[in-house]
Amino acid sequence: MPLITDNIFQARAAYSDLELRVQSSQLNVATLQATVDHLNIVHQNLVDNAVAQGQYTSQTIATNANLTTQQATAVSPDITLDNFIASLGLSIALAEATMPDRAIHSVSASVQSFLTFNTGADGVTKLPGLRLYQPELGASTALATTSFDIAKVGAAVGAPAPRSLYTVWLEKQALFANSFWAKFVSGTPPQPPAEQIVAEIVKVFASVGAWSFPYLLQEATTIAALETTLTTPVAAASSAAGAVGAAAAYSSSVAALSTLTAALNARNTYVAGDLYALAAALDATTNFAALLLP
Numbered sequence: 001m002p003l004i005t006d007n008i009f010q011a012r013a014a015y016s017d018l019e020l021r022v023q024s025s026q027l028n029v030a031t032l033q034a035t036v037d038h039l040n041i042v043h044q045n046l047v048d049n050a051v052a053q054g055q056y057t058s059q060t061i062a063t064n065a066n067l068t069t070q071q072a073t074a075v076s077p078d079i080t081l082d083n084f085i086a087s088l089g090l091s092i093a094l095a096e097a098t099m100p101d102r103a104i105h106s107v108s109a110s111v112q113s114f115l116t117f118n119t120g121a122d123g124v125t126k127l128p129g130l131r132l133y134q135p136e137l138g139a140s141t142a143l144a145t146t147s148f149d150i151a152k153v154g155a156a157v158g159a160p161a162p163r164s165l166y167t168v169w170l171e172k173q174a175l176f177a178n179s180f181w182a183k184f185v186s187g188t189p190p191q192p193p194a195e196q197i198v199a200e201i202v203k204v205f206a207s208v209g210a211w212s213f214p215y216l217l218q219e220a221t222t223i224a225a226l227e228t229t230l231t232t233p234v235a236a237a238s239s240a241a242g243a244v245g246a247a248a249a250y251s252s253s254v255a256a257l258s259t260l261t262a263a264l265n266a267r268n269t270y271v272a273g274d275l276y277a278l279a280a281a282l283d284a285t286t287n288f289a290a291l292l293l294p
Helices: 008-073 081-097 165-176 179-183 193-206 213-241 244-265 272-290
Strands: 106-119 126-131 144-151
Touching: 081 106, 081 126, 081 144, 081 213, 081 272, 165 193, 165 272, 179 193, 193 213, 213 244, 213 272, 244 272
Parallel strands: none
Antiparallel strands: 106 126, 106 144
């Protein structure tokens, strides 16, 4: 088609073609603009996400670094070594106390942990402690192994060997089950303390599989209170029967048991020696009470 024409039909066709090309170009431009706008939004989202992730990563790294620093500078033992050994000794003594005819003479133990050192009460002495493994404290290959032996020291030559707490409870139960004690009553309504003592010991034996020192101390405290109540009517009856000395000895042993339980109740940590002392005090009241029997 010529660029210049006086044919109206040719001019009209040329103009229509041009108009179509313009519309097509405008459509392409609009599509391209929409694509550019979409890409800009995607790009901005990527930038925003990258910035947010970078900030989160930086904050996390800083937080972890602070935690690591705090743990490294303030690692305290879960338990001091001497307290760990004392606790283990008490656990062994409690296990032995449940067996009337067996004794545990020695135990060997090894524990893997981190070793720490805390300053003692004097501000100078370094006390070794055990810190049980936690992943944030380092590789488990850095654990130290601590081994030790616990041996039970027997009684001095000529001195009677301490008896099993199980046997002590058993003999006290048998003693106060004797009908001799039924006449001694106290309280309102009147009840025989000896009968209550037997009932408490039945509870102790029913819980033998779950013995702990605090539980045994609680029961010994209850027994001491019941025996203290019993000493008053016993003293009155013994005075009339001419057995004042035996009643006084029994009262003294009960007072010693009460003093011991009060002292132990004032503490919150215990050792095997406390259990042996408690068993001996309970045994003493039984032995002196037995002297009152006709």
